[in-house]
Amino acid sequence: MNPADVQRPRGARATLRLIAAAIRLVWASGRRDFILVIVLQLLQAAGVFLIILQLQQMFSGLIEANSGGSAEGLAINLVLFIAANVLMGVASVIVNNRRQIIGERVTMYVCGEILKVACLAELDDFDDSDFHDRLQRSAINAVNRPMRLVQSMIDIGRNVFVLGSIWAALVVLQPWIAACMLLVVVPVWIGGTRVGEHYFTFVLRMIPRDRSRIYLFQLLTMRDPAKEIRAFNLAQYLATRWRESMVERIGELALTLRRQLRSSLISTFGSNLVLALAAVGLILLNRGGVLTLAETAVVAGALLLFSQRLLAAVVETNMFFESAPLVSDLNDFLALEPGLVKHRSGTDFKGPFHRIEVDDVSFQYRDADRNALDHVSLKINAGEVVALVGENGSGKTTLAKLIAGLYSPRQGAIKVDGTDLSELDLNAWRQSVAVLFQDFIRYALTAVDNIHLGSIAREPDLADIRVAARAAGADEFLATLPEGYDTILSPQFGKGLDLSLGQWQRVALARAFFRDVPLVILDEPSASLDARAERALFDSVRDLYEDKTVLLISHRFSTVRTADRILVLEDGKIVEQGSHTELMALDGLYAELFSIQASAFIEEDLEESVELPQPVDR
Numbered sequence: 001m002n003p004a005d006v007q008r009p010r011g012a013r014a015t016l017r018l019i020a021a022a023i024r025l026v027w028a029s030g031r032r033d034f035i036l037v038i039v040l041q042l043l044q045a046a047g048v049f050l051i052i053l054q055l056q057q058m059f060s061g062l063i064e065a066n067s068g069g070s071a072e073g074l075a076i077n078l079v080l081f082i083a084a085n086v087l088m089g090v091a092s093v094i095v096n097n098r099r100q101i102i103g104e105r106v107t108m109y110v111c112g113e114i115l116k117v118a119c120l121a122e123l124d125d126f127d128d129s130d131f132h133d134r135l136q137r138s139a140i141n142a143v144n145r146p147m148r149l150v151q152s153m154i155d156i157g158r159n160v161f162v163l164g165s166i167w168a169a170l171v172v173l174q175p176w177i178a179a180c181m182l183l184v185v186v187p188v189w190i191g192g193t194r195v196g197e198h199y200f201t202f203v204l205r206m207i208p209r210d211r212s213r214i215y216l217f218q219l220l221t222m223r224d225p226a227k228e229i230r231a232f233n234l235a236q237y238l239a240t241r242w243r244e245s246m247v248e249r250i251g252e253l254a255l256t257l258r259r260q261l262r263s264s265l266i267s268t269f270g271s272n273l274v275l276a277l278a279a280v281g282l283i284l285l286n287r288g289g290v291l292t293l294a295e296t297a298v299v300a301g302a303l304l305l306f307s308q309r310l311l312a313a314v315v316e317t318n319m320f321f322e323s324a325p326l327v328s329d330l331n332d333f334l335a336l337e338p339g340l341v342k343h344r345s346g347t348d349f350k351g352p353f354h355r356i357e358v359d360d361v362s363f364q365y366r367d368a369d370r371n372a373l374d375h376v377s378l379k380i381n382a383g384e385v386v387a388l389v390g391e392n393g394s395g396k397t398t399l400a401k402l403i404a405g406l407y408s409p410r411q412g413a414i415k416v417d418g419t420d421l422s423e424l425d426l427n428a429w430r431q432s433v434a435v436l437f438q439d440f441i442r443y444a445l446t447a448v449d450n451i452h453l454g455s456i457a458r459e460p461d462l463a464d465i466r467v468a469a470r471a472a473g474a475d476e477f478l479a480t481l482p483e484g485y486d487t488i489l490s491p492q493f494g495k496g497l498d499l500s501l502g503q504w505q506r507v508a509l510a511r512a513f514f515r516d517v518p519l520v521i522l523d524e525p526s527a528s529l530d531a532r533a534e535r536a537l538f539d540s541v542r543d544l545y546e547d548k549t550v551l552l553i554s555h556r557f558s559t560v561r562t563a564d565r566i567l568v569l570e571d572g573k574i575v576e577q578g579s580h581t582e583l584m585a586l587d588g589l590y591a592e593l594f595s596i597q598a599s600a601f602i603e604e605d606l607e608e609s610v611e612l613p614q615p616v617d618r
């Protein structure tokens with residue numbers, strides 16, 4: 001989506017809707033403190049009202065006493081004046097104290113809502129750069145925008161209440177001046193919305209570049225990329241690219257701030273013009289004998305107070321209008337949730353199954369110009385070990401992801417015992433599948449966690465964990481770690497330490513083994529294993545998965561030859577299928593790829609004058 005296509009909230013009605021949305025946000029995050037703050041602000045406003053009226057009473061009393069009249073009321077007025085001041089001070093301290101926690105609660109609530117959407121989003125959404133822009137925008141803004149919005153709302157609330165009470169006091173003292181003051185709201189409102197719009201446009205424009213810059217920052221600060229960046233001497237180069245992007249952002253921000261400044265100045269000039277007119281009116285009313293000296297002094301004081309509060313209100317209003325469109329954007333993002341939930345509902349799947357059928361499936365990744373899978377059809381019977389082979393980019397992992405229910409076919413269907421996956425509850429189906437990806441996650445958690453995450457529905461019983469680890473050949477080294485299975489597998493935390501890549505692969509395998517499910521997908525499970533471990537793995541695959549269906553992806557032909565069936569993919573199509581013997585006899589792509597790989601061994605062996613290992617048919 002183009003940033004220009006994003007709806008910017010415009011007009012008074014849209015703004016009121018935003019205010020309502022912001023209040024709902026605070027209300028949902030924790031209403032007690034919010035109510036307390038509102039009540040205290042009303043008390044503050046009442047305090048100001050009292051102070052102004054008491055001032056007028058005190059001045060009138062003083063003038064009367066000075067001209068020989070009674071001074072009886074003065075003491076009461078003084079007490080009321082002090083009481084109102086104390087009330088305001090206490091209320092202000094409590095409000096400042098509570099607004100911090102309200103802000104944090106709102107942040108927690110909003111981040112929780114964003115996570116809900118992010119957790120519901122599909123893999124396909126994560127291939128969408130627009131989704132990332134929106135997610136990032138929401139995530140960045142969620143950290144401080146709702147908090148700022150709430151704080152500016154609290155401050156605006158306080159200022160509006162106080163301005164309202166000063167205005168009410170002015171109505172009592174001099175209705176004409178009070179009426180004139182109403183005009184002040186117009187420039188404040190217009191200026192505030194402009195300021196907000198400028199900022200929102202800036203954020204929209206910058207987010208894609210911000211994301212790239214954040215990525216560069218992560219590259220330079222995360223542990224995983226650290227070794228390659230040092231080995232290739234990329235640190236300075238990437239840091240310079242980060243700096244250039246930052247300089248560009250600051251330039252854009254400066255431009256935005258200039259535009260904001262113009263709008264703010266126009267708004268401040270407009271409101272002060274109204275105040276100046278009111279001051280002139282006040283002098284004329286005094287000169288014309290309509291107002292006494294005491295009344296004039298109090299109204300002038302009230303006007304001064306009014307202008308101070310107004311200045312604060314302008315700052316807060318600008319901040320509110322700056323945050324409000326971003327909160328509206330956030331609301332739009334959160335509104336994706338119901339659609340995603342609907343996508344998840346479907347017939348429950350309890351498993352096991354008898355057959356998986358891939359029926360004329362084609363699939364194209366977002367923004368790709370060609371199919372990753374092209375009219376693929378195959379059947380996998382329960383209990384079969386099916387291998388997928390083919391050159392890089394031929395579509396093996398894509399097919400596995402579709403069967404695992406991580407992507408939906410653009411055309412055709414994947415059926416489990418005759419039911420289309422799209423009609424099944426995808427979560428329930430995924431519960432029945434264990435996938436070990438090529439690029440598995442290396443969780444910086446304990447060894448127990450790393451294996452237990454394979455099936456969180458099971459208790460993390462150490463005996464069971466070790467059974468899975470033993471099957472993957474990981475028990476031997478995990479048990480000897482300084483804190484055994486409780487060792488954190490990353491030096492980033494506590495006394496944690498790292499494993500070798502092959503050891504990590506065994507841990508990931510153990511995670512897949514721990515997941516006791518009917519369909520197991522192993523994508524290059526032995527890529528980092530040594531020859532002995534690989535041999536042990538494939539010798540044990542059949543025992544481990546005796547009653548399970550296994551989809552095995554591998555470039556190592558020695559490992560796939562034991563499969564019941566081998567499917568050969570080329571450019572997203574299945575071009576050959578059969579057993580190893582059948583495919584060798586066919587003398588097609590499989591035989592060619594097998595020979596290329598075997599010839600490497602043959603050449604090595606010839607050099608070493610050792611007898612060639614001949615492939616043995618199962």
Ligand SMILES: Nc1ncnc2c1ncn2[C@@H]1O[C@H](COP(=O)(O)OP(=O)(O)OP(=O)(O)O)[C@@H](O)[C@H]1O
Pocket residue numbers: 127365366368372390391392393394395396397398399
């Ligand atoms: N998320 C993605 N977005 C766009 N294109 C993708 C994405 N993932 C894969 N592709 C493309 O889809 C095609 C098939 O990729 P796939 O990962 O299925 O190949 P593969 O056979 O598993 O390759 P390899 O042997 O290298 O693992 C490739 O052309 C790849 O560039």
